[in-house]
Amino acid sequence: MIKINDNFKNQDILSIDQFSQKSLAKLFSVTKRMAKIGRNARPSFLLKGNIATLLFYEPSTRTFSSFSAAMKQLGGETLEITDPQNTSSYVKGESFEDTIKVLEAYCDIIVIRHPEEGSAKKAAEIAKFVPVINAGDGAGDHPTQALLDLYTIYEKFGRVNNLIGVIAGDALYGRGFRSLLKGLSIYKDNTVYLLTPKQLRLRREDFTELKNRGLKLIEIHDSKDIPKNAHFWYWTRIQKERFKNKSDYEKIKNSNFIVDKKLMREKAGKNMILMHVLPRVGEILPEVDEDTRAVYLRSQIRNGMYVRMALLALILGKAK
Numbered sequence: 001m002i003k004i005n006d007n008f009k010n011q012d013i014l015s016i017d018q019f020s021q022k023s024l025a026k027l028f029s030v031t032k033r034m035a036k037i038g039r040n041a042r043p044s045f046l047l048k049g050n051i052a053t054l055l056f057y058e059p060s061t062r063t064f065s066s067f068s069a070a071m072k073q074l075g076g077e078t079l080e081i082t083d084p085q086n087t088s089s090y091v092k093g094e095s096f097e098d099t100i101k102v103l104e105a106y107c108d109i110i111v112i113r114h115p116e117e118g119s120a121k122k123a124a125e126i127a128k129f130v131p132v133i134n135a136g137d138g139a140g141d142h143p144t145q146a147l148l149d150l151y152t153i154y155e156k157f158g159r160v161n162n163l164i165g166v167i168a169g170d171a172l173y174g175r176g177f178r179s180l181l182k183g184l185s186i187y188k189d190n191t192v193y194l195l196t197p198k199q200l201r202l203r204r205e206d207f208t209e210l211k212n213r214g215l216k217l218i219e220i221h222d223s224k225d226i227p228k229n230a231h232f233w234y235w236t237r238i239q240k241e242r243f244k245n246k247s248d249y250e251k252i253k254n255s256n257f258i259v260d261k262k263l264m265r266e267k268a269g270k271n272m273i274l275m276h277v278l279p280r281v282g283e284i285l286p287e288v289d290e291d292t293r294a295v296y297l298r299s300q301i302r303n304g305m306y307v308r309m310a311l312l313a314l315i316l317g318k319a320k
Ligand code: NCD
Pocket: 062, 063, 136, 142, 145, 175, 176, 236, 237, 277, 278, 279
């Protein structure tokens, strides 16, 4: 896995493990500039003449739209292919290899989401002329989600070290869940409470790997064990589509941990933030949305676009 230290130009972004504190500091400083552009009414032409292909084999609302908006905010264009299983030559039997080789001829960068773990890496190996960004590969990685989550934490606390977090939901199949954990392990002195159903706890090899990197992990299975001093909570849904056996999903879907006003009153500190990877399917009740600590439909969303603007500009060599 190629590390990004100072040089983002033409790099594939396949995993959050490619990042270091240094590259994240750089990305965050460009993200701050992008937030100004995003809020400014005047158009930017930073990526004028650039085309990004968004190739999405899985459904998406935020990742897709924020990449699309990020290109357009900077004067770039997009080639958008959603549901290629039904709309592209895939239907006629075209191989993944050929699809990638053809698409790279039309654009400057490919952003891919795919149900299979490792597929973004495969696309990057096939694409010889343009970089590839992983927008989620099955239960694998979701690096840009982790980047926006880390940025949201950084924006709030001015640091990403020495923090206490609670991450809840699906640690087994949730790529956002695990990518954020890996991201937090890049920094020192972080503690994360993992609130999951027992059947969806973190894979043991991930658990050991993260511990070895210095991340303190505490597994809990009941919301009564949530600590009161957490800086952030991060909720995720149970990944129904990743279950081989649907009855296994039915058995645990109700063990999800629901955030309501009562839980916020009992366990959430005054200065914490409540995040969600989204989509939510009942894990946070709408009654919590008005709470100013709830950032999932506020800064977390906007930051998703700003971070992707920064990443695109850096990879396409238009920002330093
Ligand atoms: C997530 C995903 O697709 O991995 N959504 C997202 O990108 N924000 C999480 C999910 O689907 O639960």
